Structure formats: structure tokens, C-alpha cells
Amino acid sequence: MTLYLPHFGLNEYPFSLTPDTGFYYDSRPHQEALNVLLVALRSGEGFLKVTGEVGLGKTLLCRMLLDALREEAITAYIPNPHLSPASMRLAVARELGIHVNEGLSQEQLLQVIQDRLLLLARDNRPVILVLDEAQQLPEATLEAIRLLTNLETEKRKLIQVVMFGQPELDERLSRPSVRQLRQRITFSYRLLPLDRAAIEDYVRHRLRVAGYRGAPLFTAAAIRGLYRGSAGTPRLINVLAHKALMAAWGEGADQIRAGHVRRAIADTEGAPPRGSRRFSWPKIVTATAIVGMAAVGLWWWLPAGGVA
Template sequence: MSLYLSHFGLKEFPFSLTPDTGFYYDSRPHQEALNVLLVALRSGEGFLKVTGEVGLGKTLLCRMLLDALKEEAVTAYIPNPHLSPASMRLSLARELGLNPDQDLSQEQLLQVIQDRLMALAGEEKPVVLVLDEAQQLPEATLEAVRLLTNLETEKRKLIQVVLFGQPELEERLARPSVRQLRQRITFSYRLLPLDRDTVEDYVRHRLRVAGYRGAPLFTRPARRALFRRSEGTPRLVNVLAHKALMAAWGEGSDQVEGRHVRRAADDTEGVGLAAWGSACLNWRTALGLVLLIGVAGGLIAWGLWPDFVEVAP
């Protein structure tokens, strides 16, 4: 693999799937989401939510938020919240620097957490609980999280909560049984895929961070193919760009061509299906119009076109 890097003059792999904040690309959707979160948290809002499809960069955004808050708040990060209420409280306690006795009852554990939150409030340190993959939260745990936000002083909440999740989280929160939690969510943001220009800039950015300093490494057809096949999903851009670089390296090519990206897409399950379906639909529509025009022309030529149907000149 070192040959892959040296061949293109790279210091590290530019399209790793690890959510490395060093490669964070400040796209408009991500910057807007980060700004919304920071403004809302700094104003003391209790419940916030960010949703988006798989691969749009929620986890990386989550880490950027934690980095932005590290100097001004105590943060508790739970990356896999498929936990029971008891396990969630225990994880929160540990994130807050506590080491509670395993034999504590849930009431006692909650009291320990509340005491810690009160102590931090006395030190003017806000506490932010960040739950990634929140669509996996069992309903009982969602309710336990809501009850945590009941802890407050006369002036502010003792803990603020940010939920990061896939669109299924919206469906979970739409249930009547969790309407109390839904009503407490004061700020929400929905991440969307990147547009074509942003995908091109995203690729250039990651190559630059990885140490590339030469002429454009991806040709224009390659960049177009990356956008079409990834449909603007950053994770898929990373997968396809990495595989395309491998294909170009295997051929000894100094540039990534459109064929390399297409080969990468053919090797990646589920990529570009929507774009292919749209292309098929457009092709069928065009063929249908051609056939219709041809039939109409034949009927007119034979004098069989009905008089009451007008044909545009």
C-alpha cells in the first residue's frame, strides 16, 4: 500500500472511512448544522436533534461539535445508545468522571448523577450529553433521557442533550408515546447530500490534507462520475475515490479517469442505483416520444390522423 501513496505523492490515505477531524471539510450543510448546535447550546436549549441519511457525515460532525465544546463545557459522548435505561445512566455517570458502585439502585445512581451535575453547575460548567446513532435508542431509554432534562436549577438545565440519528429517528419521535420528548426538541437540523461543485471541492480538500500538491489528480469526467455514482454522499465519495485511485495505480496511470471511477462503482454494491434508475426512465421516456412521433407522422402521411386532433407546427 505504500506504493499507492508514493505513486501519487501522498503522505496518508485521503479517503479513509475513519471520521478523522483532521480531514473535516467545512461544507455549507455541515457548517450550518454546527453553527445551529453551538448557538442553541450556548443559549441553554435542552434538547437538540440532527438527522441525515447513512454516510452524510453525522459522526464526524458529532466529533467536531465535541471538539468545539471541550473548552467551555463538560461533554458526555455515547456512540452506541442501544442501551437499557440502567446502562445509559451508568455510561453517563462514567462519562462524567464517576465510578459508581455496581450495587447502587437506579434511584441511587440517578442521585449520584444529579449531585455531580449540581457540582458542575456550581462551577459554571455546562454539561452536554451527545448520543450518536440515536435511532437505535429503545423507547424506555428515550424516556430516561427525557427525564434527565428535568434536572435543572432556577435558571438553567443541568444537562443538555444532542441526538444524532438516521431518518428513522424522525419516525421514532413521531410516535404518540414519545410526544413529550418531541415537544422538548427546540432545534433540529437535517443534513442533505453534497451538490456537484461541493463534491469536487471536497475531493480536492481531502487530497490537499493528505499532502497532494500536483496537477488535478481526478480528471473532469472522473469528478463527474464521482458525483453521479455517489449521489453526493461523502462516505460513498470516499469509497469510490479510494478504489478509483487503486485502479489508476494498478494501471500505472498518473491521473484518475472516468473509467476508473466507473470500475470502482461496479465493484461497490448498491452504488448509483438511483442514478441508473433515473437514466433508464429518461431513456424509456425519450424512446416513447420517438415512437409516438413516428406513429403520428405515419398516420398523417396516410391521411388517418383524426381531424379533431391538432398537431403543433
């Protein structure tokens, strides 16, 4: 369903929460993080880490890294690493294209993985294990990953590891019981929120990718509202910008103003309304005779089928 797309001259939803690399915004923090990762991996470093608060774009950055490495390395991507050591080894084996017999012991499985890594090393094909949501890693699995990185030739590691996680990952790695792994992390980066100037560029970028070609769609006051309501967190910016577009569409407005953003903030968990009373989205949408009651049904449909 198109909802507000034709109203604003859009080809697709510009603020979807799906981490689509086509919408990747090359902000300074993200570009610095990607550069650090690529330089470190290409120089053969064994353990790398990127942390950041919820909603700062770690998963999208992770996918950009995988895309950048596609032609030069074999990547094993584990999006949900809340796995036992045995399950982690099995997942790594499968990502490396190894057919695993059910009767293999853990020692035999590790040997099969090592044999595969040695074969790839002889072909000069680096192997990189990428772990998203790494703060979920059980301590025993962290140790299993550390032992995997013990596999090496005289000149290089057989497998490199990149961990993406929330700040809780740093807390876990600060424990004395995992100090051996922590000492192996040679490069790390902490993602930061976008500043106000970057938010304006971010919004303009996503609208352009979605097909918008007109005059600035969000007023300066609306951008300031997005900054206040999101504190620079891209995921919250997306939520607020989408709801503001919905509000403007419901009124038949051709530009998003501060009032539309205030309504979006009032309706969003984690975005304090700063003194504004909460608005009910059915009231916002049905306030105009242009879309009438049909818009109410579309709005309640959207979180399940549109951007959530």
C-alpha cells in the same frame, strides 16, 4: 503498506472511511449544522437533534462538535446508545467521572448523577450529553433521557442533550408515546448530500490534507462520475475515489479519469453501474505488468487493513 501513496505523492490515504477530524470538509450543510448546534447549546437549549441518511458524515460532525466544546463544557459521549435505561444512566455517570458502587439502586444512581450535575453547575460548567446513532435508542431509554433533562436549577438545565441519528430517529420521535420528548426538541437540522460543485472541492480538500500538491488529480469527467455514483454521499465518494485511485495506480496512470471511476462504481455495492458491466478488481489490478500479481494480494488486504 504504502500502496499507491508514493505514486501520487500522498503522505496518507485521502479517502479513508475513518471519521478523522483532520480531514473534516467544511461544507455548507455541515457548517450550518455545527453553527446551529453551537448557538443553541451556548444559549442553554435542552434538546437538539441532527438527522441524515447513512454516510452523510454525522459521526464526523459529532466529533467536530465535541472538539469545539472541549474548552467550554463537560461532554458525555455515548457512541452506541442501544442501552437499557439503567445502562444509559450508568454510562452517563461514568462519562461524568462518577465512581459508581455496584450496590446502588437506580434511584440512588440518579441522585448521584444529580449531585454531580449540581456541583458542575455551581462551577458554571455546562454538561452536554451527545448521543450518536440515536435511532437505536429503545423507547424506555428515550424516556430515561427525557427525565434526565428534568434536572434543572431555577435558571438553567443541568444537562443538555444532542442526538445524531438516521431518519429513522424522526420516525421514532413521531410516535405518540414519546410526544413529551419530541416537544422538548427546540432545534433540529437535517443533513443533505453534497452537490456536484461541492464534490470537486471535497475531493481536492482531502487530497490536499493527505499531502497532494500537484495539478488536479481527478479530471472533470471523473468528478462527474463520482457525483453520479455517490449521489453526493461523502462515504460513497470516499469508497469510489479510493477504488479509482487503485485502478489508476494499477495501470500506471498519473491522473484519475472517468473510466477509473466507472470501474469503481461497477465494483461498489450501493453505487449502480448505470449500464456498465461489472469489473473484477483482480482483473483491473493485474492488467498491468507494472504491479503484477503482488498488487492482487495488496488489494485483497486493503479492506481489512487500509480503509474499511
